[in-house]
Amino acid sequence: MNGPLLSVEELVVEYPVAGGVFRAVDSVSFSVERGKTIAVVGESGCGKSTIAKSIVRLLTPTSGRIRVDGTDIAQMSEKTLRPFRSRIQMVFQDPYGSLDPHLTAVDIVGEPLRLRGIRSKAERARKAAELIDRVGLPSTALTRRPVEFSGGQRQRIGIARALASGPEILVCDEATSALDVSVQAQVLELLREIQQQTDLTYVFISHNLGVVREISETVVVMSKGRIVERGDTEEVLARPKQPYTRALRAAALDPVAMTGIKPRHIVSRLTKTSVGVPA
Structure with a gap:
């Protein structure tokens, strides 16, 4: 179909809280073409992970539309949604917690293949081995469990598992x-190579703005559930127009120094300083 592969339109997500509701995502809209990458960036708690969970329908939005090739999946029933599950997959933040510790790598990657209808265990093992090789792990990884891998290796298994579903997004x-x-650099390079080979949409x-600069063509910057700036990644990061984006950029000038630091704390200090309040 013509047009963007993924289109998020006026997305709203609310959570019940004591005395009412909390609006985590407030009227967010963006789109991404097939084979391209859009980054959603912002401090912790800005709503970006809620958007991710909505796109893969780990949660149902309060309102708005999520169109995949023109079909709105935002409010689909689980039964109707099932064919779309394989088209949209997720790689999670925690490369250990997202993997079943009791399964070997070949079984972890083979499970989506079983769900796709590959009944032969030998065939699933063969295809899983191909995917594990594709993400740069040796054949000796097949029979090992997550605890036996490093963090980067676990994330490669997570990527292989996602690819096993044959996703478009x-x-x-x-x-x-x-x-x-x-x-990080190795995993980003792997994701770039996979996109070039498969035309995947990310x-x-x-x-981390350093990571965003490396991987995406376009970026949306979020604060408190809303988009505050968007555009070409290089343009937005080089010449941010909004004070929030400028503060976020200043906080991430040295990505190495940001390891283990939550951007919201630095952004808060910078924002207070910019208005004359001591940090």
Whole structure:
């Protein structure tokens, strides 16, 4: 179909809280073309992970539309949604917590293949081995369990598992934030190679502007559930127009120094300083 592969339109997500509701995502709209990458960036708690969960329908939005090839999946029943599950997959932030610790790598990657209708265990093992090789792990990884891998290796298994479903859209929710900087670079390079080979479309959720610059063509910047700035990634990061984006950029000038630091604390200090309040 013509037009964007993924289109999020006026998305609203609310959570019940004592005495009412909390609006985590407030009228958010963006789109991404097939084979491209859009980054959703902002401090912790700004709503970006809620958007990710909505796109893969781990939660149902309060209102708005999520169109995949023109079909709105936002309010679909689970039964109607089932064919779309394989088209939209997710790579999670925690490369250990998202993997079943009792299964071997070949079984973890083979499970989506079983759900796709590949009944032969030998055939699933063969295809899983191909995917594990594709993400740069040795054949010796097949029979090992998650606890036997490093963080970067676990994330590669998570990527292989997502690819096993044959997706068109891959949502990466802080997929590199738990990794060392050198390992981050390796995983980003892997994701770029996969996109070049498969024409996958990425929605990349991150608070790290260094990572965003490396992976995405376009970016939306979020604060308190709303988009405050959007555009070409290089343009937005080089010449941010909004004070919030400028503060976020200043907080991430040295990505190495940001390891283990939550951007919201630095942004808060910078914002207070900019209005004359001591940090």
